Amino acid sequence: DIQMTQSPSTLSASVGARVTITCRASQNINPWLAWYQQKPGKAPKLLIYKTSTLESGVPSRFSGSGSGTEFTLTISSLQPDDLATYYCQQYHAHWTFGQGTKLEIK
Amino acid sequence: QVQLVESGGGVVQPGKSLRLSCAASGFIFNDYGMHWVRQAPGKGLEWVAVVWYDGNNKYYADSVRGRFTISRDNSKNTMSLQMTSLRAEDTAVYYCAKDIADCTTGSCYAHLDYWGQGIQVTVSS
Numbered sequence: 001d002i003q004m005t006q007s008p009s010t011l012s013a014s015v016g017a018r019v020t021i022t023c024r025a026s027q028n029i030n031p032w033l034a035w036y037q038q039k040p041g042k043a044p045k046l047l048i049y050k051t052s053t054l055e056s057g058v059p060s061r062f063s064g065s066g067s068g069t070e071f072t073l074t075i076s077s078l079q080p081d082d083l084a085t086y087y088c089q090q091y092h093a094h095w096t097f098g099q100g101t102k103l104e105i106k
Numbered sequence: 107q108v109q110l111v112e113s114g115g116g117v118v119q120p121g122k123s124l125r126l127s128c129a130a131s132g133f134i135f136n137d138y139g140m141h142w143v144r145q146a147p148g149k150g151l152e153w154v155a156v157v158w159y160d161g162n163n164k165y166y167a168d169s170v171r172g173r174f175t176i177s178r179d180n181s182k183n184t185m186s187l188q189m190t191s192l193r194a195e196d197t198a199v200y201y202c203a204k205d206i207a208d209c210t211t212g213s214c215y216a217h218l219d220y221w222g223q224g225i226q227v228t229v230s231s
Contacts, residue, residue, distance in 0.1 A: 001168075032215045032217075034217040034218070036151075036218075038151075042223075043201055043221040043222060043223055043224055044143075044151065044201070044218075044221055045221070046217070046218065046219050046220075049217045049219075050208065050217075055219070085150075087150065087151055089151075089153075089217070089218070091215050091216060091217050092215065094153070094156075094165060095141070095153040095156070095218075096153065097150060097151040097152065097153065098150070099150045100150040100151070
């Protein structure tokens with residue numbers, strides 16, 4: 001099974017800051033990596049798929065990059081509405097989520 | 107618009123069974139694979155099971171294989187998860203989710219693009 005490891009587990013940043021979350025896979029999953037945003041008490045929402053393709057309607061401040069086993073989600077200018085937990089997910093071989101990164105606004 | 111609505115959750119004793127359903131609308135149901143994903147209290151997301159668009163292929167997480175059965179009825183636009191021999195560690199919010207496949211490489215790889223609102227399952231005596 002493919003294991004996904006996200007870092008950091010918790011992140012605190014100020015409005016307007018650039019934020020980066022990293023996701024590492026236990027083997028090459030390129031490019032089958034998605035990112036989801038989950039706000040408190042809500043269902044997850046797809047942000048990015050195939051490493052860097054922005055889902056329709058998602059603000060352009062979100063971007064994804066990476067290859068092989070290392071991937072990143074970047075928020076270019078953090079907004080108060082971005083308070084959430086973010087999960088990566090590989091779909092190269094079945095489906096596995098990272099453990100999540102809780103993003104807090106300073 | 108795509109809608110996925112879960113039902114059938116509740117409180118059940120350990121060792122008992124429960125059946126979850128997911129009613130889908132707003133898309134051509136029999137064109138897409140469907141998944142169950144769960145989230146234990148205060149924990150992250152755990153993929154549980156998938157059923158392919160035609161119902162002919164099903165895959166399960168190791169944690170539920172042999173106890174849970176996923177199925178779908180394309181004539182009714184519904185998907186189900188039959189859960190047996192339930193354990194305390196199965197306590198979670200269960201989400202149904204639709205996938206969308208990319209087959210441009212010759213093989214198909216599917217991510218989850220729409221999710222239901224989730225339903226609580228509590229296993230407790």
